[in-house]
Amino acid sequence: MEPRALAGDERAIEGLPIRLVIALVVGVASLSVMMNTLGGIQTLGVTELDVKPTPEVIDEASTDVTVEVVGPQGDRVANATVVATGGTATLGSVTTARTDTNGTATLALSPSLGPNQDEGTIQFDVKPPAGGQYADERGNTEVLVVAGG
CATH class of the missing domain: 2.60.40.10 (Immunoglobulins)
Incomplete structure (x- = not known):
């Protein structure tokens, strides 16, 4: 493989932001579910x-x-x-x-x-x-x- 072949490959640059966006969306959704669960525990006995x-x-x-x-x-x-x-x-x-x-x-x-x-x-x-x-x-x-x- 030529040393310059990786320098011309742009797939890693295109794929990285999309993976970060997906991870961010999944993380926010998970945090939202956890916060609702914790909020419900406090009012459970009211x-x-x-x-x-x-x-x-x-x-x-x-x-x-x-x-x-x-x-x-x-x-x-x-x-x-x-x-x-x-x-x-x-x-x-x-x-x-x-x-x-x-x-x-x-x-x-x-x-x-x-x-x-x-x-x-x-x-x-x-x-x-x-x-x-x-x-x-x-x-x-x-x-x-x-x-x-």
């Missing part, structure tokens, strides 16, 4: 909470609403703080209550609707008990407020 208000429909009169704080399987959660705020209905102030050992809390609500408003909602947020694996990141069940009575 349980999303929701509320079950009773009654679900009220009018503008003062009403006691009983709220159950529940997990995905319907299990009740004690020592959680329930916060009621006006959604499309108006509350005079933010109302809070702590759930008892049965996972229920009672809130005294006095909602009002605006002029020409036939219905509105009251929203609930839950502050999970300290030290638990609970979270309240999604929207919760709301109470419907209707005009009249």
Whole structure:
């Protein structure tokens, strides 16, 4: 083989960048899968909470609403703080209550609707008990407020 024959061969120069691009794409894809797996491990034990208000429909009169704080399987959660705020209905102030050992809390609500408003909602947020694996990141069940009575 002539010594100059390798100097004129350009296949190595053409093949090298393509191999680097393929290795980079495979490496980024692998890193993405590993990061998603590690991110999922941290949130594996977190349980999303929701509320079950009773009654679900009220009018503008003062009403006691009983709220159950529940997990995905319907299990009740004690020592959680329930916060009621006006959604499309108006509350005079933010109302809070702590759930008892049965996972229920009672809130005294006095909602009002605006002029020409036939219905509105009251929203609930839950502050999970300290030290638990609970979270309240999604929207919760709301109470419907209707005009009249």
